[in-house]
Amino acid sequence: MHKPDSAVFKRKVWAASGSGMRGNMANTILSVREIVKDYPGVRAIDHLSFDVEEGEIHALIGENGAGKSTLIKTLSGAITPTSGTIIVNGREFSKMDPILAKEQGIGVIYQEFTLVPGISAAENVFLGEKTSAGIFVDIKDRERRAKELFDQMHVEIDVSKPVRDLSPACQQIVEIAKAVSKDVKILIMDEPTAPLTVSEVETLFQIVRNLKKRGVTIIYISHRLEELFELADRVTVMRDGAYVGTEKIQDIDRQKLIAMMAGRELKETFPSRNTDLGEEVLRVEHLYGNGDKDISFTLHKGEILGFAGLVGAGRTELMRVIYGADPMESGKIFLHGQEVQIHSCNDAIASGIGYIPEDRKAQGVFLPMSIKWNTIINNLKAFSNGIFVDEKKENETAADYQKKFGIKTPSLDQRVRNLSGGNQQKVVIAKTLAANSEIIIFDEPTRGIDVGAKQEIYKLMNELVEGGKSIIMVSSDMPELMGMSDRIVVIYEGVKTGEVAKEEFNQNYILDLASGGNENGTDEKNMD
């Protein structure tokens, strides 16, 4: 039951929001008044006020760095606002704290994981909760209840396994389970779908609709605008920390939303490019390793090769092997027809391969360092005379990329830790591009990035291939993958199940391959 294109999404939207409009929702459950949040050098939220009505799904959108995450953190008590009031159920607060927020029935799925890596999924789900009376924990009971929750969500997660051993997507599902396991009245979700693929997204939507039926109010943040049209009742737009406006979802369309977010008209397409596929630059033969089995493919000059697959298919694992980050068990890698030995990332970089990792916090950025420092770290040799770093060139390059991607920051000396999630992602991309590789692997490049910046990245990818470079793009965003790729390779549980040429692109077909090919086409995940 997957939507092949956004047209279908839209049709569903009307149905969904129609049923959501039952009764009158005039009851304001949560409002914020004149909230300000200052950070040194930055005003993240600027006198923002808005209201959320009981039982609605209220979307909150804005460009990267608009202040969405900061706002919801003030609501959950993760941070203290500089000034302003929060009104929940008619009670006024000048600030929240996590315990108070919990008492008010506020639950949050944060943009960044808030899991305890060393303890089991079950314990994470019930973190901080009393699941039984007395001072003793009944762990078996917790595991049983967690399993029930995951079963309801149609995902299979070993509830006794430490969450650090789970893939990012599974971790996100644990986050979701954690939030919905509680008896919340207001559930705030900050980009919950970012690490998910289509089938989990569908599961999530199901959960959200069920919650809504139970009368739970939901604040939903996403950069995937089509999701809003499917789910939301109303949408509030923020820009530069300030309130722009609130609209009923029926009264607005995608273009208008984007204009509100960006403050200007913005064309949203997958820009066309004209490149002729050149000679073969990369060939992978019978690659085994890191959970992947017998994978072969080729990449040509000027090509964007997409990789599709469900969560945990092993795409990231494959890319890491090619990039030398994880060991290859057997197989061959050819560059321009020459076999190369890649034993380390440095070998890969030396061979002209660049990699934009999917997990920006863990693998991408250096949080304590400045933006400009991060920008050139992947290719320091080119920015130094062999020993000393050329700081002038560093400044120029960093300024270039900041302009190109619109990295929102008061200065290039700002620590990356203080940037919003999307802006951090832009730094990761800048950093890899500055290394000037011939083949660039983009692993979930647009995760958490706003529409405007996405356009920039697409444009940039086109420029790169037009300039004779080649790109491998791993993405869980199907329209994006189909819009950008020349070919798509599909991976299922570490095995290549197909390769689809541009002419044959079809979401259903690709998803079928991604769930194990035609024979296994009806995987349990796809029922419903």
Next chain:
Amino acid sequence: MEQTKKTWIDYYKKFGIYIFLAAVFIFFAAAAPNFLSYKNIINILRQVSMFGIVVTGVSAVMIGGGMDLSVGGQMAVVGMILGYFMVNMNMGIVPAIVIGIFIGCLFGSLNGLVAVKLHVAPIIVTLSMMLVLQGVAYLITGGYPITGMPEAFTMIGQGYIGVIPVPVIIFVIFIIFGWIVMNKTYLGRHIYALGGNKEAARLAGINVDRLTVFIYAFTGFAASIAAIIMVGRTNASQPGAGSSYPFDCMTAACLGGISISGGEGKISGVVVGVIILGILDNGLVLMGVNSNFQSVVKGLILLAAVAIDCYQVKTKKS
């Protein structure tokens, strides 16, 4: 998600430290004269009790993502205060013990409070605390030890109940208590959560500040119990006591599988770690090994044990 079949490494992961203990035990049983006598086993247990109690406390802090380098100083000061009250001020045993424990908890809470309120890394807070307390211990009597504790008090360190030395009984009660708290109660689970991801714990509604102070207070409690045993055992309060504890505790905790970065480790492992060190101390002396050489052996054993323990973690991840 498919389960790969269990390799020996998984078994080692589960039983590693016990295998290590067995190996060390068998080695000394064969090589050290009189090692395997019933009395010597009791002996070893008595020797490790005091240290083991402190290490249990330190392990709780480490599991909670902290560190306590000040336990030695806490022991010294509590010991001096005990002696001062009982000998110089002729206070009764019970009130002296109560005050001693209270002061231990106070020092611990102070560590926790400073770490929480001033947002300073625990290792630095407790390092400062150690410097301060070591100084204070000497300032109480100007550096002289206090001797001549009441007879009944020395029983705590030297006495027996049946054939079991009193310190061993206290130690056993302590670890059973610690084990139940860490494994079976909400409090224990919260401590693991705190150590694993403090922000996640906070956002889950755990009062992380209060919990932090509580854990440090517990370590102070452990240190004060150990101080009582120490004073009873040597019949003297000495200001220089515990000066080697910061490293010794860290060594024992790491040997027992407590992770430096918090959130991981088991009380049972810690007990085994402590016993391994106790056996080494005892066995090497029985074998007549030079004390400098003992230091070398301990260093290598620690490294070997932790390396094997880490080996699997690495294998699992990559």
Next chain:
Amino acid sequence: MEQTKKTWIDYYKKFGIYIFLAAVFIFFAAAAPNFLSYKNIINILRQVSMFGIVVTGVSAVMIGGGMDLSVGGQMAVVGMILGYFMVNMNMGIVPAIVIGIFIGCLFGSLNGLVAVKLHVAPIIVTLSMMLVLQGVAYLITGGYPITGMPEAFTMIGQGYIGVIPVPVIIFVIFIIFGWIVMNKTYLGRHIYALGGNKEAARLAGINVDRLTVFIYAFTGFAASIAAIIMVGRTNASQPGAGSSYPFDCMTAACLGGISISGGEGKISGVVVGVIILGILDNGLVLMGVNSNFQSVVKGLILLAAVAIDCYQVKTKKS
């Protein structure tokens, strides 16, 4: 994006440790007799040189996300070897120094190699190493110090070039070198990268294993240079040397703003931290303060300095 105006805290962030240094300096200039004489200032500088070199090495490791508790043991063993070669074996000064430095680097590399290959936390590797080396230092001569170094050798610790003591010159060269490497070269950037996010550093094409070994080797190099100065200054190799260094170095590094978790801190801050400790040691003696009380003062100063430093980080983060 609009800029909010800078508060005093931002200024403190930038100059905090210098303000602290100034305060300590002014205090002792007023309170300690003879503190402010030219000779005493030279005196303080000479006293901190040896320690400062080691702390610079340890700071490099800490910035790279590691920890080195074994520097004291390295110094002791290198010192003993120097003495053994020059006195017992009548080796020339230059070859002895070369061998000493080589062995220091070797110990350091060994730390790094073990950490990298066995995937053990650096704090445990170096703790083990400390235990081993402390034992080894005593085993070399059975615990006896070696005295009677060649005249020319003692110059390194005791001599002057012009009016400046040789150790101070070595120290200054060392920190200038360290500062340039850490701030201006791409090697330095790689070290910060390693400490800031090891996985990201690896993906950025940095050979993190080799770099780790290199940094530890550098710390070993620093320790061996310090050992040379120490032996020259005291005209003796002592197996117990450096036993307080693990904590002292950590104290100085933290005082100087090096973060325990790596990736942060500046060499210039470390130098200031070392000098503050040197001024305390010197000034408190000049004032005739009891040495146990000195420990208390140092503990409180460390805490205060780090608390003020952390205060802003907290403000920034929350």
Next chain:
Amino acid sequence: GASNESSQAQEPAENQETEAEEPATEEEDSANAESASSEGTKIGFLAPTLQTEFFISIDDGLKKECADRGWEYVSVSFDNDSAKAVTNIENMVTGECDIIIAMVSDSSCDAALAAAQAEGVKIMECGVQTEVYDVCLNTDQYAVGVAIGDMASEWMNNQLGGAGKVVVYTTFQNQDMQNRGQGIQDAIKEKSPDAEILEVVDIGKDVVGSGTSTTENMLQKYPDLNTIVCYGDAAAVESMEAAKAAGVDSENFGIFSCDGTAQALEGIANGDPQKGTIAFAPLAPMMAEYSERLMAGETFTEVITAETITITSENLSEYYTAE
């Protein structure tokens, strides 16, 4: 700086010359006459540690002696770290001490002491004899060891008919203690040839509690052990408690050591296994006396040896009164 210091250092010496004949013991009461001469004298005491009773008592004694004389006094511990000792000698010179009483452990401070001498500071070495000093109060550690050994031998010969089963505790962390340990062994071999030295144990660093555990282990290893001869009281009294706790026959179990601390004396008085200890003649008054004589310009070529007193139950009453 330098000229200033040396002239200051000379000044009291010159004053003293005029009344050099005066016996050095009378200055307390003749404050008027003395104040002119020794006013402003400053003593610096450099101890390897100020954390053990032995050194603390010297420190306290000196503090009192100096106060009585109207002298300034500063004490510093160098924590058994020679580099720190050198540093502190330098600091004391800057601090304008007239006399440095250095209880250093070997020749590692000679250069610093010589530099201090060059600044006009008088050096009193104590407990060790190197090449640089103005006066040296030495204790021959080997001889101390022999005294301990003699005492133990005598007891074994009388009480056990010579059938001693002995464990000797020494520590290799410090050269003095190693010499002392050697003296113990040699004396026992000579005076009590029938006794058997079962083992010489290096009990390692002077860590509180190491005496306790070592003794417990030794009692396991040698069930017929009846004599422990230890280099110092700190470990000995711990041994005594451990032996008592293990239920040895206090009558026929002997522990011997050195330092004459209160707890050891108390043990002897109570009939505990502690049977004897060696006390040193109080060092502080001696140091003060020789300081005075140094200030008076006297020079010393001979090493002055500090007396040791053997204390056993026989002469205990002279040195110890139970509270």
